[in-house]
Amino acid sequence: MTRSLIIQIISFFAYLLLQVLLLKNLVLFNVAFCFFYVAFILLLPLETNSLSLLVVSFLMGFLVDVFYDSLGIHTAACVLVAYLRKYWLAAITPQGGYDAGASPAIAASGLQWFIVYALPLLFVHHAALFFIEAAGFGLFWHSMLKIIGSVLFTLTLMVLFQYLSWTNRR
């Protein structure tokens, strides 16, 4: 238990530093942003306590906000995703249920399931992010373009990253 906790704490900071040092500078065609740090929230083990999930997401969002000079925006989106995660996981339970102690990741449930799981949550996160930043729906289509571009970019990176780390472990 303590060992997995330490690993989670280390990966929390790894995701955070990766985001604010590297991925923050990575923007494709001025529309596709990479918010890879959301993967940390999505990939936490299934049995993670809902309350601690909310608090951890709040912290993650807050620290990202500090570096993006956008206090509150990433935090709001992260907390929203953390809250919806449980309900969405319950809604798309595969036949036979989840394995005990598993993460909602490709290794446990397959690529197709993972995309069904991650795509809507990423979309909600990015939509909250860009619409709060634009302070409303005034720039609707431009925001939409950014949201879709960023979702595809982030999701691609998440899938690639999981395949890389998964084969390494074998």
Place this chain on the structure above:
Amino acid sequence: MDRLLRFLYTYRVFFTFFVLELLCAWMIVTNNQYQSTRYFNTSNRWAANLAGFSHNVREYFSLRAINEELANENAMLRDKLERESQRLFVLQSGSRDSSALQRYSYIGAKVINNSTQRYKNFITINRGRLDSIAPGMAVVSKDGAVGKVKSVSDHYAVLISLLNIDDNVSATITRTGHFGTAQWDGLDPRYISLKYIPRHVKPLVGDTIRTSGFNAVFPEGVLIGVVRDVTLPEQAPFHDIKVELAQDFDRLAYVSVVRSHLRQEKDSLEKITTGIAK
């Protein structure tokens, strides 16, 4: 009371969620207020150090361009110095008001964090309160206007970039002298809109747009950009003017913060005057 507590406990996840979101809303609202000294942004020392480190790494990849820009700036400054010293010679015999000679002083600073792709873009620079920078000061580069200081810490400051949908700058068309408001529309980081230029004015493509100096943030006549497109919709009271920014915000490396020495005097004079008028 017992039932209330049990109710709260049953829905504790939802209530935690709700409270956290309220906290976020409060942070977003307070962070939107224009001039403020805040701790949780990149003017915070830890965040700024990390951002500065990240910038130092990135800087290696653009050293050539930066060198070129600095050389150009040096040349321009030398040229300016020459002209100023000649003007000074003439002025020395005339005006007795020493502050008229220097209304503004400039503090050079290096950009350590910058973005152009978001709707609300901010810039962090490596000078702060100890270099006598205060919220509300204007920031210019050798090419043109850059933004205003939003918040400062001891060694760093965060600027509101011109590329921020909340930022307005009073601007004039140099050729005709009419003034309006320059504001970014959030779409293309190369262009900014000039608003509130009435129908009877005839702005042309190629006109230069400069700051008006009315709000005493920017000195008068700092270049903002050049008109690229003018449309006049049927029935609309104002032109739609698209201005190409003089400063390429993707390549911002060094900026100067403008200290207005007479700003306080101007503001208090205006306050007194409007106070009497009421």
